[in-house]
Amino acid sequence: MLEDTAQTLPIAKQNPLAVGGAAASAAASSLAVSTVIFALRPDEESHLKTLWLPLVRRTRDPHRDLWALPGGWLPAGEELAAAAGRTLRETTDLSPRYLEQLYTFGDIDRSPGLRVVSVVYWALVRSEVAERASVGDNVRWFAADQLPPLAFDHNRIVEYALWRLRTKVEYARIAHAFLGDTFTLAQLREVHEAVLQKALDPANFRRSIEASGNLISTDQHVAGARHRPARLYRYDDRANDHDPPGPAL
Amino acid sequence: MLEDTAQTLPIAKQNPLAVGGAAASAAASSLAVSTVIFALRPDEESHLKTLWLPLVRRTRDPHRDLWALPGGWLPAGEELAAAAGRTLRETTDLSPRYLEQLYTFGDIDRSPGLRVVSVVYWALVRSEVAERASVGDNVRWFAADQLPPLAFDHNRIVEYALWRLRTKVEYARIAHAFLGDTFTLAQLREVHEAVLQKALDPANFRRSIEASGNLISTDQHVAGARHRPARLYRYDDRANDHDPPGPAL
DNA sequence: CATCATATAGTCAAACTGACTCAAACCCCG
DNA sequence: CGGGGTTTGAGTCAGTTTGACTATATGATG
Numbered sequence: 001m002l003e004d005t006a007q008t009l010p011i012a013k014q015n016p017l018a019v020g021g022a023a024a025s026a027a028a029s030s031l032a033v034s035t036v037i038f039a040l041r042p043d044e045e046s047h048l049k050t051l052w053l054p055l056v057r058r059t060r061d062p063h064r065d066l067w068a069l070p071g072g073w074l075p076a077g078e079e080l081a082a083a084a085g086r087t088l089r090e091t092t093d094l095s096p097r098y099l100e101q102l103y104t105f106g107d108i109d110r111s112p113g114l115r116v117v118s119v120v121y122w123a124l125v126r127s128e129v130a131e132r133a134s135v136g137d138n139v140r141w142f143a144a145d146q147l148p149p150l151a152f153d154h155n156r157i158v159e160y161a162l163w164r165l166r167t168k169v170e171y172a173r174i175a176h177a178f179l180g181d182t183f184t185l186a187q188l189r190e191v192h193e194a195v196l197q198k199a200l201d202p203a204n205f206r207r208s209i210e211a212s213g214n215l216i217s218t219d220q221h222v223a224g225a226r227h228r229p230a231r232l233y234r235y236d237d238r239a240n241d242h243d244p245p246g247p248a249l
Numbered sequence: 250m251l252e253d254t255a256q257t258l259p260i261a262k263q264n265p266l267a268v269g270g271a272a273a274s275a276a277a278s279s280l281a282v283s284t285v286i287f288a289l290r291p292d293e294e295s296h297l298k299t300l301w302l303p304l305v306r307r308t309r310d311p312h313r314d315l316w317a318l319p320g321g322w323l324p325a326g327e328e329l330a331a332a333a334g335r336t337l338r339e340t341t342d343l344s345p346r347y348l349e350q351l352y353t354f355g356d357i358d359r360s361p362g363l364r365v366v367s368v369v370y371w372a373l374v375r376s377e378v379a380e381r382a383s384v385g386d387n388v389r390w391f392a393a394d395q396l397p398p399l400a401f402d403h404n405r406i407v408e409y410a411l412w413r414l415r416t417k418v419e420y421a422r423i424a425h426a427f428l429g430d431t432f433t434l435a436q437l438r439e440v441h442e443a444v445l446q447k448a449l450d451p452a453n454f455r456r457s458i459e460a461s462g463n464l465i466s467t468d469q470h471v472a473g474a475r476h477r478p479a480r481l482y483r484y485d486d487r488a489n490d491h492d493p494p495g496p497a498l
Numbered sequence: 499c500a501t502c503a504t505a506t507a508g509t510c511a512a513a514c515t516g517a518c519t520c521a522a523a524c525c526c527c528g
Numbered sequence: 529c530g531g532g533g534t535t536t537g538a539g540t541c542a543g544t545t546t547g548a549c550t551a552t553a554t555g556a557t558g
Contacts (some may be wrong), residue, residue, distance in 0.1 A: 099352065186504080204547065476536070
């Protein structure tokens, strides 16, 4: 059975979308789960933080040696979101701070040979922790806007995931997923600036964030910098307003 | 093969999520496509327009005799959106004016027996045309907010579809999907009011719609009513701004 | 202690929003 | 055939939000 075969392979060798010839004749279509994993890291040249994501190298056809999104066949007894989270952990040794279904891609010709339908999730992980992320030979982090040609339709998938991230309204939860439990407004603003790719006025940013009521201010301050110490804030979980009644983590 | 079996049945008898015992042992999981179809019709008592949707009666277990979303197994050679559109036409004799993927539901226990993953689409059809919609014994239209207990997790799916419809930002395209090619601002406002479930000030509505730049005014007017004739407008397809680069019809 | 750099507070005008007024234009009724 | 009724379509006005900007606070640095 397809799922079992995939399960026995190390994750980096699993091909999220392809199968061998024998499997292809066994089923008319197969269901895979892939995950677009975003982290924030400082860019080499510009000191600004930018979006990065981990990809895995394919070790078999089709698209052997191309980079692809982490993923695999959906195991029979595993929930969709659980499969995405497991894939993420196996690839990066990290836990998702945010995980949401992105879209289901099922074009007939998106994979040569077998018809593959992929349920794709997108996830956010902590930036600092992503630094020490396990990066084996078959896993590598790429700048999200400088990707090489990927396997299958994965370039298009990443593009869509980026669009969703940038047009997502409820930034509060998302931006805070990139940070620790407490953070300064400057750090939070840095996240917004990295995602939106434009500078934000510190004063106006503070005003709008405070008005949104999603943050609780702590008594702690961060000293050590060469300027007035910044207050630490905490994300307010209670204020998860306008929640989607349906899915969404 | 599952798909072939389903294909030979009349659509009303296809069960979107269930299979017979023989099929259940053949595959570990199965892929279905269902569609939430919205139309706008005048309510019985209140003269206001409200959202309605067609459901099909299940003719076999599980959930025999319960109402369910139209759908069926994904045929091997059919695109996901095409399957949703075909289901829609087979159920209602209508063509979708708007069709978009909603979400993929795959909880392990959402269907007794076999693990079923359903890719769900949501669609909008013209109100006037929906009046003469084919309503056989196994297809019936229901008010969207007064549904009976449905098969599987379909109540939850409809709830989520309603939420998406109401929180969708780009109302221009959506509202116009309920109408003909040309329409008055009053008709357009009626759609918005029905979806949002609240009255809108006509003058302010006009101002905001005109500012959005999504409408082209024609020279025609609608006479015959007991008041000043209203100008007819047309939806501006060019101004499909802020488009998602990825999926979405 | 002067200076630097950012935190934080405040100002101001433009844009936007909701509630409202008012004339225009047509049908209906007497 | 003219007035009442009703909706269209334009405009006003106050309150709110938004973007650009100025000013002060405060610890680190030399």
